Amino acid sequence: MRVRYAPSPTGDPHVGNLRTALLNWVFARHAGGQFIVRIEDTDRERMVDGSLDRILSALEWLGLDWDEGPGVDGPHAPYVQSDRKALGKYAKAAQMLIDNGQAYECTCTPERLDQVRLRQRAEKKPTGYDSYCRNKSDEERTADKAQGLATVVRFKVPLEGEVVFNDVLRGPLTFDPSLLQDFVILKSDGYPTYHLAHIVDDHDMGITHVLRSEEWISSTPRHVMVYEGFGWEPPAFVHLSILLGPDRAKLSKRHGDTALLEFRDKGFLPETMFNFLSLLGWSAGDDEEVMTREQIVEKFSLDGLNAAPSIFNITKLEWMNGVYLRQLPVHALAEILIPELEAPDGLPASISRPLDRDYVTELVPLVHERLKVIDREELAGMLAYFFQDEIELDPAAVVQKGMNEAATASALESAAVALESAEAFESEPLEEGFRALCVELGLKPRQFFGALRVALTARRVAPPLFDTMVALGRERSIARVRRAAALLLRDQAVS
């Protein structure tokens, strides 16, 4: 069993494309077959620099390794169509079809084709090639050749009968070939079109199953005819549902982030993307959703594929990323966090780099279950005060509901004293002591701890208070609490 992923280097790898790649990969790994990557670069005009690299990086990032393809030699090399074209493979194949009377050369100009199309549209007829060159005599063809007209090769579509193929997901699909036009298989620049290239290659490479996007259904009858023209057995076709944006239109750039690598850059883990992408249009049939790569491979089956299109649900993706983030061991998360925090747009420039790795590791538990994605800005906000000596504090924010400045300042001073005298500077003993102090001061925990939190972090929302004190250390904690008290008293004096 052999499957392939055959991207075109015409842009940034899209989540929809990678989802197709992923399903192919999972299928291959499940069945113990081979997963082949083949680059379909036959459209020389739409080629985009760097696209191929990004496609391969995206595959690698998701952990979709290939058994044959770019950088991995195999018995069917080369795996790039422009290289295969240089070997004459497609010209030879096209010639074979011409010799069999299944294809013919066409010298119609793009201008004539446009005119034909315009007329068809005006007459409200189906658009497409009118087979003008199909029945040219040998004399006409030699005359064309003598003129040196640009030539394409077209496939001769049968005028009657029907084309049937079986789609694994949808059952037998029947098409009327008279609605299909004589399509181009070899372009005037000598490159094959998809309709020729992928068939020659899939046959050469022994591909047994083609899992591709639903948008290919309409051209599959063409492919079946070409297979028949060559006398080859077509592979099994599995047309995967496409991905839709929230507006139910085909997922595309205008829906925001759809390039897979953007998700990496925005702080999604590859495990999350792998799991999430696998669930778009597939399910194991049980109610499990959070699964490891191994579990997905093990449970995979073509029967679990769903023919209905799926909507890409970012909210659920974020939830799932949170699940994976929480599963990460502390040191692994620290490894991820350190470069983010050290980045120029991470922690404020005033904080010196490199960061103390052990200290970051100590801080990880404080933010661990509060993360959904790895967002530099958010992280910097959550952690900057641990790395600073002084924080920018708005005294008004320290004062809690039902308290005034003087009372808050005095409570903070008591806290400072307690911090000074605390025996074990650890979370639990501190909490015990502070709870007692809170009662003694006649304050609600909400008031006392709230004031302390703002005094220590300058934030209303922060990690658990006593863990924060421990991470800050005794000296800094005392200094911050005292400074907040002083600011409050000063403000009070002014007003």
Added chain:
RNA sequence: GCCCCGUUGGUGCAGCGGCCUAGCACGCCAGCCUUUCAAGCUGGAGAUCACGGGUUCGAAUCCCGUACGGGGUACCA
């Protein structure tokens, strides 16, 4: 226009003729926990299974039609 595919709560899925008074997850709401935010736990709202016909003792599940959505209709893949 023509051809093709699809249609289960807001979203992702389960369901493959009786076990469905339609299950799970995300999201939403409420409660618990609690020093904030999360996480976690418990509970709740939310679907006449697009609609209309058939087939069948019995249909979300099979067939036909309609509506709606999507895809294709290139010397793009």
